[in-house]
Amino acid sequence: MGKEQAGQVRDTATMRSMLRDAGYSDKAVSYYLETPHLGIIEDADQVSEMTGTCGDTIKVYLKIENDCIADVKYQIMGCPGSISAAMAAGDLVRGKTIDEALALNDGDVFNFLEEIPVKKHHCIQLSVKALLGAIQTYRDGNNGGDHVVQAGIPTGRGRHHAKDGDNTACCGAQKGKGDCEAAGTCCAKAITIEEPH
Numbered sequence: 001m002g003k004e005q006a007g008q009v010r011d012t013a014t015m016r017s018m019l020r021d022a023g024y025s026d027k028a029v030s031y032y033l034e035t036p037h038l039g040i041i042e043d044a045d046q047v048s049e050m051t052g053t054c055g056d057t058i059k060v061y062l063k064i065e066n067d068c069i070a071d072v073k074y075q076i077m078g079c080p081g082s083i084s085a086a087m088a089a090g091d092l093v094r095g096k097t098i099d100e101a102l103a104l105n106d107g108d109v110f111n112f113l114e115e116i117p118v119k120k121h122h123c124i125q126l127s128v129k130a131l132l133g134a135i136q137t138y139r140d141g142n143n144g145g146d147h148v149v150q151a152g153i154p155t156g157r158g159r160h161h162a163k164d165g166d167n168t169a170c171c172g173a174q175k176g177k178g179d180c181e182a183a184g185t186c187c188a189k190a191i192t193i194e195e196p197h
Contacts, residue, residue, distance in 0.1 A: 081120030
């Protein structure tokens with residue numbers, strides 16, 4: 001079966017038009033088509049992988065120099081929303097200190113992209129969660145060391161640096177009522193994961 005028979009869009013102008021019609025901004029479309037941070041860092045200081053509830057999978061490669069994010073690359077099996085969000089998040093943290101990068105949130109990426117379809121907002125959450133999880137895992141596992149830590153991002157019930165007895169989920173909803181809690185994962189706003197005792 002040829003390209004035409006498979007119904008695949010191959011020309012960039014048509015793809016760009018279709019994505020704009022679907023609700024993606026020009027900036028988000030460019031990130032999807034150009035994929036500036038797609039690839040592998042062979043000597044990465046941190047490699048982490050996360051799969052979202054939608055099935056999209058993001059593998060994050062970090063290069064850290066002098067406590068700063070020198071480079072970030074991704075391998076992504078996902079939709080245009082996940083790809084454009086990951087590429088934007090990469091631009092937002094490159095050159096930042098680890099602490100500055102950990103302050104990234106979903107809103108920062110959404111505002112930077114300008115617009116993506118409402119049904120794809122979870123892609124921003126996944127991209128931010130995967131990136132912040134990789135940065136936090138590097139910080140927790142290396143404390144400035146230079147060895148590679150390969151780790152999946154833990155899933156489970158998380159809370160946004162809540163105090164003991166706080167009944168708020170990381171997404172701000174009452175615990176147990178937010179989308180992230182119902183899905184069994186957290187939206188990545190500088191979360192701490194509650195480990196089973």
